[in-house]
Amino acid sequence: MVIRRAEERDIPAVAHLLEQVARVHAMGRPDIYRPGTKFTVQELAEELKGTVFVAELEGRVVGHCFCKIVRHAPCGNMAAHSSLYIDDLCVDEVCRRRGVGRALYRHAREYAAAQKLDSVTLNVWAFNTAAMEFYASLGMTQQRIIMEDRLNAEAE
Numbered sequence: 001m002v003i004r005r006a007e008e009r010d011i012p013a014v015a016h017l018l019e020q021v022a023r024v025h026a027m028g029r030p031d032i033y034r035p036g037t038k039f040t041v042q043e044l045a046e047e048l049k050g051t052v053f054v055a056e057l058e059g060r061v062v063g064h065c066f067c068k069i070v071r072h073a074p075c076g077n078m079a080a081h082s083s084l085y086i087d088d089l090c091v092d093e094v095c096r097r098r099g100v101g102r103a104l105y106r107h108a109r110e111y112a113a114a115q116k117l118d119s120v121t122l123n124v125w126a127f128n129t130a131a132m133e134f135y136a137s138l139g140m141t142q143q144r145i146i147m148e149d150r151l152n153a154e155a156e
Helices: 008-028 043-047 098-115 129-137
Strands: 002-005 051-057 062-071 081-091 121-122
Touching: 002 098, 008 043, 008 051, 008 062, 008 081, 051 098, 062 098, 081 098, 098 121
Parallel strands: 081 121
Antiparallel strands: 002 051, 051 062, 062 081
């Protein structure tokens, strides 16, 4: 397996993976997400200029990890801190449980350490228990929990 920076030639494969992510979100929270893609081809090309890693197996892109460096200046009672925020990590449905996600995460974590960041963070939806279990198996712990009171849940 090869983990590398994403390139423009990876757009079709990454777009396919993003469709899988969108499908999971639309099924889990149809009140918030619609089926479809997150980016246009042009927007995806711009995103790939940032910190996006892909995993290749046998010459085929089978996973991606979109990352952003976030730096917080000290403010009020908050100390300065920095993190590598994983905006999206996906492994192709047909390649799961083969170490691809773990390799992508390790690569992102090593990148964060090399950048001298304080942590790696991400968000995961409560309905996505498989993802939560996966991230816990990597040693990640809950930092905070967002609560909601769905006012129109009865109408769904």
